[in-house]
Amino acid sequence: MPIQKVAVIGCGLMGSGIAQVCAQKGIPTIVREINDEALKKGLDRIRNFLAEGVKRGKVPQAQMDQTLANLSGTTSLAELKDCDLIIEAVVENLDEKRKVFAELDRVCKASTIFASNTSSISITAQAAATKRMDRFIGLHFMNPVPIMKLVEIVRPEVTSNETYAAAKTFAESLGKVTVTAKDTPGFIVNLLLVPYICEAVRALEGGLATKEDIDTAMELGCNMPMGPLKLLDFVGLDTTLYIMDTLFSEFRDPKYAAPPLLRRMVTAGFNGKKVGRGFYEYTK
Ligand code: NAD
Numbered sequence: 001m002p003i004q005k006v007a008v009i010g011c012g013l014m015g016s017g018i019a020q021v022c023a024q025k026g027i028p029t030i031v032r033e034i035n036d037e038a039l040k041k042g043l044d045r046i047r048n049f050l051a052e053g054v055k056r057g058k059v060p061q062a063q064m065d066q067t068l069a070n071l072s073g074t075t076s077l078a079e080l081k082d083c084d085l086i087i088e089a090v091v092e093n094l095d096e097k098r099k100v101f102a103e104l105d106r107v108c109k110a111s112t113i114f115a116s117n118t119s120s121i122s123i124t125a126q127a128a129a130t131k132r133m134d135r136f137i138g139l140h141f142m143n144p145v146p147i148m149k150l151v152e153i154v155r156p157e158v159t160s161n162e163t164y165a166a167a168k169t170f171a172e173s174l175g176k177v178t179v180t181a182k183d184t185p186g187f188i189v190n191l192l193l194v195p196y197i198c199e200a201v202r203a204l205e206g207g208l209a210t211k212e213d214i215d216t217a218m219e220l221g222c223n224m225p226m227g228p229l230k231l232l233d234f235v236g237l238d239t240t241l242y243i244m245d246t247l248f249s250e251f252r253d254p255k256y257a258a259p260p261l262l263r264r265m266v267t268a269g270f271n272g273k274k275v276g277r278g279f280y281e282y283t284k
Contacts, residue, residue, distance in 0.1 A: 003113075003170045007032060007080040008087050009100055011042020011073070013236060013274055014117055015089035017145025020046045021174050023070035024063065024146070030072045032080060039073045046071065049146065081107045085170060087139060088126075089117040092242035097121065098129035105130035113163055115139040116154075119190050119239065120246040123183045124156040133158040137167045140187060141176075143235060151176040156183035185250040190243055194256060198244060200228035201259040204279075211279050233278035237262060238271045 004027070008019040011031040019042075022029040033039035050067060053059030077100075080086060086104055090096055101114055108114075114136045116126050127136035138154025151171040155164055164180075171178050181187040186194060200218075204211055215227020224231075232240055241263060247256035265271075265278070272278035 003027070003084045003166065003173075005083045006030075006085045006087065007083040008089060009077075009080075009104075010088065010090040011039060011045070012089065013143060013239075014141060014145065015087075016042050016045040016049070017143065018087055018089060018117065018141055019071060020049060020067065021146055023067045025174055026066070026070060028070055028072075030074060030080060030083065032074050032077060035075055039075060043071070043073050049144075077103050078107050080104065082109060083112055085113045085115060085166075087115045087117055092119060092121065092239050092246070094121050094125055094246075097126050101126055101136075102129045105132060111135070113137065113166060115167060117141055118154075120186045120194075120243040122156075122185070122250075123154050124158060127156065127158055134160040135163050137163055138181075138183070138187070139167055139171060140189070142189070149175075149177050150189075151178050152187050152189055153178050153180045154183055154187050155180055185247050186243070190247070194240075194243055194247055197228050197232055197240060198255065198257070198259060201232070201262050204229065205259050205261040229279040232262075233272040233280055233282075236272045236274055237278050238266050241266045 006022045006027050006029045008015045008029065008031045011019060011033050015031060019029050019031045031042060033042055050059055050064040054061050054064050088097060088100055090100055097116060104114065114130065114132065116123055116138050117140055118138060119140065123136065123138040127133040130136060137159050140152040140154060142148035142150050153167060168178055179188060200214055203214055211229045215230050218224045218227045226234065241258055244256055244258040269275065270277045273282050276282050
């Protein structure tokens with residue numbers, strides 16, 4: 001099952017990175033967004049990331065040009081019908097994801113493999129919105145995708161051996177290292193990461209220390225590349241809140257319960273670096 005053409009659904013933080021690495025490896029890649037404005041923003045994000053790489057001498061100009069030549073965009077799902085692999089990276093919400101996959105199932109050829117980049121939502125619950133549960137899998141890339149080495153493969157019982165092998169070969173062909181997890185909430189990475197982030201917000205909320213001191217403590221005390229509140233800004237507060245709500249609704253364990261401060265910040269629209277304001281402020 002060679003993967004010769006890829007589509008990425010959603011060109012936000014993750015979708016843009018996934019599309020970029022696919023196109024950079026020479027694979028014709030098409031991204032789908034909800035409207036022209038979001039599509040332009042997503043494609044601009046890729047262009048800017050590559051241009052920054054060229055400026056720093058990390059990406060040759062010819063590679064940037066070739067990558068952009070391999071990329072195209074659309075707002076229509078019907079245009080994705082002949083893709084071999086579709087990677088979904090829309091908001092972390094089961095209903096939204098099921099809606100997207102049900103529509104894709106109707107338009108895509110029978111052999112197309114569907115993958116979700118979800119951080120925490122059941123792959124089986126998404127696959128059940130389609131008639132191709134055996135050709136459905138989780139491919140959880142890390143942020144920022146062009147830099148982070150890991151892809152967590154989430155393999156529910158319903159996934160066929162052929163689909164698993166094709167997804168693993170594909171992720172490795174992008175230069176990624178894979179780990180395989182069962183379809184349980186949060187898989188490996190977020191099962192372990194989310195309680196830590198939750199505790200950091202609770203510490204700030206409870207007045208334990210300033211945000212800067214909480215971050216510095218973990219950066220210099222534990223050699224974390226980024227403190228937990230900075231990491232939250234980087235991942236997106238809205239996305240993290242969705243993940244916490246998923247984990248809490250599945251496990252009913254208070255360690256996954258979203259701190260009220262986080263919920264208030266998301267309500268206010270302080271979703272982190274991508275909007276210029278989260279725990280810290282950013283000039284975009
Ligand atoms: P984001 O908010 O940056 O981007 C989501 C994008 O999806 C938006 O541009 C939105 O317009 C688009 N979208 C929404 N509905 C759509 C549809 N029906 N068709 C096409 N596009 C649609 O979010 P993100 O951080 O990129 O997260 C996307 C997914 O990746 C989530 O499932 C998230 O849990 C997962 N993820 C996020 C991170 C992270 O660090 N942010 C890491 C790993 C996985």
